[in-house]
Amino acid sequence: MYTKDGNSFFIVDAHIALWDGRPENQRNIHGKQFIDCFYDYHRNLSPESEVWSYEDYLYQGGDRLMKDLFEDGYVDHAIFQPAYLGEFYYKGFGQTAEASELAKKHPDKLTYNHCFDPRNGEVGLDQLRLDAEKYNLQGVKLYTAEWHGESRGYKLTDPWAYRYLEACRELGITNIHIHKGPTIRPLDRDAFDVADVDHVATDFTDLNFIVEHCGLPRLEDFCWIATQEPNVYAGLAVAIPFIHTRPRYFAQIMGELLYWIGEDRIFFSSDYALWTPRWLIESFVDFNIPEDMTEYSQITLDQKKKILGLNAAKMYNIPVPAELQLADADETATGPRGADEVVGA
Template structure:
């Protein structure tokens, strides 16, 4: 993994990188100001402390300093709906920084991704082959693509972040074009198990129920690969047309099959509209309908319905055709109360919201209020954005402004609530014992390797993904069309 010996990268990654599913979003001007402030401050503070710039940025104080720069920039532009609660002296005092952004929570990241660089999907005509050329920020051997291998996934997630446990998920692709098959995911799980990291990694089974034979093949995935949940993309389809979960010919048979197999956790990509595909099926209209019909099934809404181009404010049922409000309205229309069988996941959503405290406050506040404080789940979409550690540190420090809490009934984000989001909430649908996992992970080989590594860590601070519209559209032209 390429490193950053001169300390040119900030530990809190403020850039335009995407996960390849949505167009890069320009950085808001306050974030550009925050980056300049953070870079200047990193040079000044490291000199005063007699440290190299790289050594300072690797410390907790380096990350705290970046969050403080964000606070200053956001406040200067009137963005005060949320802030990162970090003491001013944390940039100089590692103990203060660690108290603000460190922690020992059980962190269960339920959305992770990597690819298998050796699979046949790397033929020149496959869209994923070209797309990964636009993740060039690090050279890991055989070009940038090796940065997305199982080995680098394990390093980025389990060594360079505080993640305890994760779920390896799938991406939308036609059969044969999967960058990571269920078999590949099972192989990665076995690699983690071989490090005595038993139960640190769970895997999804990808289901495209609008393809012939996919629903029947769920039995094989369950029996052969012991999948912990199902992943589906309602927006995806063989001819560019998606489906609804309450479709009697597609969605309902899929859910019924999941129930009959006893794997009653269904993760659905909603929001982050896939470029070039039918927008409607990315919205959450169908979530409440099926949640009411199948109360014994856990429906985990990936990305919480969030759309990068839609500005999020307080919940408005009259303007809820998309975004997070479409999820909330679907629940209310179908009388699904908070903390029921619908869960909101934060992968990519929190990564994008980190750079806009006002929207972050409203999205988190709405999810806690309407989906439930017990039903908001941690996910990061790693390793598309590199290590998830910066997302973890930022969430540990983020707080919704008291004025918004009072006006809209949002809760204060306490240590207890953070712990729920980080992992305790996801333990319920995945039916895991957090006490058992904590006991196992305290002394397995992964933990021992991490203890040695943490004495001299070497994080890359790299984020991956197309960062410009040109890169994104070059990728699109090469693959001959949308996903």
């Protein structure tokens, strides 16, 4: 919980990871390129006081994660969103065993989501069914630009991807988190395009599609899709650190998201260990849209409370203390606010 000026916030960090980018786990040059790109994001978008050494960044471990999030970082609950990247790392990049065991040990604080790759065919489908039971999965994290043999990405609209989404529906895995954001070297930029989200959101209306990184740098494309698909959500991972280096750009991101989809479908995410949550939470609570950006409304206290934790808590059925809840209100209408107002005039 975070408290500022008498206001308390229930915090859900909806996108965290444990990874191992150390040289002994790097399968090839691409493993080093990937973690080096991560470190460049971390170093270039963080306040100087929050920059880690390169050696610390390669691997954190569970003890440091628990301290950074729950002792120092104000987080009440966090959700693992692992990436496998088996073409680049011998044991995989995201540490499935360590992360899942940590979540099992701290179920009140951690939820473990898993990953799948539809290019694994029937074998992968069988594994998904086993994983769903083993980890009691509520969600999965997909990397559509991940390499797989000669393939350098897939689309959610591929036939095998549909088979896996159908299996998710059958298994009760309702939350589909998808990396649709900035390219990470050496992955291909276009393999993260958001266009395929539109198609699957229409065909799987009983699944939630959380677009991590809110489609950046394709924010406009994302907004046009999400405003017409009420089961599409925006994750702020990678977007929120711009609050420090490019506050006007961050104001534009938040202004557009609030205008198009409203505060009920936006999730705070630190993307730990790309960034630690403490300074992001403090900065977001204090943040205001610059006064000269008159095309956007200010972000209200209740909107901040929803984004920082209440939205993700609702999706994942995470208990929220009564004193940190908001009074029931009508769900935010989808679609451009201004258009709604004009129609009702």
